[in-house]
Amino acid sequence: xxxxxxxxxxxxxxxxxxxxxxxxxxxxxxxxxxxxxxxxxxxxxxxxxxxxxxxxxxxxxxxxxxxxxxxxxxxxxxxxxxxxxxxxxxxxxxxxxxxxxxxxxxxxxxxxxxxxxxxxxxxxxxxxxxxxxxxxxxxxxxxxxxxxxxxxxxxxxxxxxxxxxxxxxxxxxxxxxxxxxxxxxxxxxxxxxxxxxxxxxxxxxxxxxxxxxxxxxxxxxxxxxxxxxxxxxxxxxxxxxxxxxxxxxxxxxxxxxxxxxxxxxxxxxxxxxxxxxxxxxxxxxxxxxxxxxxxxxxxxxxxxxxxxxxxxxxxxxxxxxxxxxxxxxxxxxxxxx
Amino acid sequence: xxxxxxxxxxxxxxxxxxxxxxxxxxxxxxxxxxxxxxxxxxxxxxxxxxxxxxxxxxxxxxxxxxxxxxxxxxxxxxxxxxxxxxxxxxxxxxxxxxxxxxxxxxxxxxxxxxxxxxxxxxxxxxxxxxxxxxxxxxxxxxxxxxxxxxxxxxxxxxxxxxxxxxxxxxxxxxxxxxxxxxxxxxxxxxxxxxxxxxxxxxxxxxxxxxxxxxxxxxxxxxxxxxxxxxxxxxxxxxxxxxxxxxxxxxxxxxxxxxxxxxxxxxxxxxxxxxxxxxxxxxxxxxxxxxxxxxxxxxxxxxxxxxxxxxxxxxxxxxxxxxxxxxxxxxxxxxxxx
Numbered sequence: 001x002x003x004x005x006x007x008x009x010x011x012x013x014x015x016x017x018x019x020x021x022x023x024x025x026x027x028x029x030x031x032x033x034x035x036x037x038x039x040x041x042x043x044x045x046x047x048x049x050x051x052x053x054x055x056x057x058x059x060x061x062x063x064x065x066x067x068x069x070x071x072x073x074x075x076x077x078x079x080x081x082x083x084x085x086x087x088x089x090x091x092x093x094x095x096x097x098x099x100x101x102x103x104x105x106x107x108x109x110x111x112x113x114x115x116x117x118x119x120x121x122x123x124x125x126x127x128x129x130x131x132x133x134x135x136x137x138x139x140x141x142x143x144x145x146x147x148x149x150x151x152x153x154x155x156x157x158x159x160x161x162x163x164x165x166x167x168x169x170x171x172x173x174x175x176x177x178x179x180x181x182x183x184x185x186x187x188x189x190x191x192x193x194x195x196x197x198x199x200x201x202x203x204x205x206x207x208x209x210x211x212x213x214x215x216x217x218x219x220x221x222x223x224x225x226x227x228x229x230x231x232x233x234x235x236x237x238x239x240x241x242x243x244x245x246x247x248x249x250x251x252x253x254x255x256x257x258x259x260x261x262x263x264x265x266x267x268x269x270x271x272x273x274x275x276x277x278x279x280x281x282x283x284x285x286x287x288x289x290x291x292x293x294x295x296x297x298x299x300x301x302x303x304x305x306x307x308x309x310x311x312x313x314x315x316x317x318x319x320x321x322x323x324x325x326x327x328x329x330x331x332x333x334x335x336x337x
Numbered sequence: 338x339x340x341x342x343x344x345x346x347x348x349x350x351x352x353x354x355x356x357x358x359x360x361x362x363x364x365x366x367x368x369x370x371x372x373x374x375x376x377x378x379x380x381x382x383x384x385x386x387x388x389x390x391x392x393x394x395x396x397x398x399x400x401x402x403x404x405x406x407x408x409x410x411x412x413x414x415x416x417x418x419x420x421x422x423x424x425x426x427x428x429x430x431x432x433x434x435x436x437x438x439x440x441x442x443x444x445x446x447x448x449x450x451x452x453x454x455x456x457x458x459x460x461x462x463x464x465x466x467x468x469x470x471x472x473x474x475x476x477x478x479x480x481x482x483x484x485x486x487x488x489x490x491x492x493x494x495x496x497x498x499x500x501x502x503x504x505x506x507x508x509x510x511x512x513x514x515x516x517x518x519x520x521x522x523x524x525x526x527x528x529x530x531x532x533x534x535x536x537x538x539x540x541x542x543x544x545x546x547x548x549x550x551x552x553x554x555x556x557x558x559x560x561x562x563x564x565x566x567x568x569x570x571x572x573x574x575x576x577x578x579x580x581x582x583x584x585x586x587x588x589x590x591x592x593x594x595x596x597x598x599x600x601x602x603x604x605x606x607x608x609x610x611x612x613x614x615x616x617x618x619x620x621x622x623x624x625x626x627x628x629x630x631x632x633x634x635x636x637x638x639x640x641x642x643x644x645x646x647x648x649x650x651x652x653x654x655x656x657x658x659x660x661x662x663x664x665x666x667x668x669x670x671x672x673x674x
Contacts, residue, residue: 133581133585133588134587134588147521150521150529151530184568184573192487192569195569216580217577217580232521233570233573235521236552236553236573236577238553240553240554240557240577241580242554243554243555243558243578244581244582245585247558248470248618249585250471251614251617252614255613259607265603265606266602266603266604266605266606266607266608266610267610269599269602269603269606270596270603270607272596272600273595273600273603273604274589276592277585277588280588281585
């Protein structure tokens with residue numbers, strides 16, 4: 001008998017839930033025979049989109065955490081919400097990982113308060129994957145903490161380097177990931193007290209391939225495989241990059257629309273290049289944002305995820321589970337403590 | 338007799354100095370009859386590019402601060418450098434403003450240590466102007482501190498709001514500039530201790546048109562006219578936006594180059610739209626970065642500035658001088674103290 005890995009899915013999170021969630025889950029189920037899914041949410045709605053229940057269990061609940069709910073309060077009061085029940089399934093070892101496209105703050109709170117921190121980890125951090133915008137266009141880098149914390153100490157940044165290293169090795173297959181510290185200059189003495197101290201911690205940890213300080217423009221050119229930052233700056237940089245990229249695509253479209261017949265003809269001929277640029281900026285192919293430092297994979301896909309984005313994220317979770325990333329992190333930090 | 342305003346120019350700063358500096362100065366001299374210039378640098382080199390010495394004085398020096406010099410050390414030891422002499426001219430009231438395309442750190446040090454802080458200002462901040470990437474494409478916003486400081490207290494951010502407001506009013510002609518606080522969420526309670534306290538200071542200052550917290554993606558859509566941030570985050574966001582924009586233009590170019598004959602034909606037909614996009618991202622038309630909170634306009638243009646960028650920056654300085662921005666800031670903060 002095959003022992004399958006189980007993913008607890010908040011089927012009601014996201015703009016297009018449960019439809020795109022169900023479709024993405026079925027795609028992952030059809031591809032990975034070693035996966036099973038528990039879908040939490042409105043049974044009749046879920047069933048109306050589900051083609052087959054093979055390896056899929058539905059746990060009915062009417063309660064849903066909305067995008068506007070205050071995260072910590074929602075986790076504490078909406079005990080029967082699809083998100084809380086999915087997180088609880090992981091806590092109770094009924095599932096091995098937790099996935100949602102819903103309220104990010106609530107997912108972080110569920111990860112921290114329900115799934116729980118790995119012993120030895122002070123402040124779990126959110127890892128995002130971003131495209132490298134140079135070279136052949138296949139590159140990517142991880143940024144953490146990209147927003148789980150509003151403030152971080154140097155020791156947290158050191159832990160993010162280790163967490164990010166494990167992720168880059170196990171999920172992205174990078175043997176010796178280059179770790180960079182996000183800073184306002186490349187020289188070792190640069191930055192705030194936090195980054196100056198973090199530099200020392202990273203630089204003296206021989207287990208890390210530390211490449212030094214990296215600036216926010218250099219990370220887009222692939223200066224490091226894993227970029228470590230405090231959650232406030234990491235979040236601001238993530239949003240600035242996403243915002244600039246999407247605004248530029250939008251602006252280019254408008255300029256083409258206003259450019260008359262010649263311009264429109266040009267855009268038609270260039271269609272593949274322009275959509276290539278858009279695809280390049282589409283982060284969903286890398287999967288979702290991962291809360292690292294908790295006892296199981298806790299992963300958030302974008303609220304606007306389509307079925308493909310859901311599928312990519314489940315593929316990413318599958319990889320984390322197969323590669324035993326979390327158990328090995330637990331073991332690493334228990335030996336440190 | 339006309340009393341002309343004098344700008345002290347570090348003629349040797351920047352990649353194309355002194356040629357582009359001299360050319361930009363002459364263009365500004367020809368346009369503004371109320372301006373005079375003192376050019377500091379290698380006299381023979383400067384003269385070889387200069388068409389006319391009307392309203393232009395040259396002060397010869399051989400010493401130059403390079404892009405690789407350690408800023409504070411350079412200011413302290415290279416006493417006869419073109420940058421230090423230009424800053425000293427302002428300190429000694431021989432000039433009303435100080436301009437350079439050279440080493441940013443050295444310019445900041447010269448501004449702080451030689452020109453000096455306005456009484457009542459704790460930590461002068463660097464103001465940058467960035468394009469709003471939505472609407473008709475004519476919008477812009479100011480971001481400060483964009484990198485003069487590695488750490489800031491809430492009171493500094495409050496002062497940046499006031500400094501930025503004066504700049505937006507006097508230079509950009511915005512009557513009641515919308516002030517936003519860069520944060521990791523829009524709700525009032527969001528952020529670090531610094532942003533939470535800064536929020537309170539800004540929100541209770543009735544002289545400010547405070548629009549609340551703004552996120553790094555929203556500022557590109559024009560969420561505020563003046564965006565206030567600590568220098569570490571402001572610097573990271575500035576570099577992330579610049580980096581993402583320039584990388585995307587680069588990526589688009591590569592994709593067009595690789596797209597075969599059809600794609601290249603399309604690009605030809607779209608040429609005006611594509612160069613429009615590039616122009617939109619060209620910050621030089623807004624002038625340079627301004628160190629606000631010191632006793633005179635201290636302005637830095639990009640090291641790669643062409644003559645037009647130098648001219649735009651001198652036009653920006655002219656506006657600050659004509660509008661008496663600095664004297665009015667001095668007066669405002671002396672009444673506060």
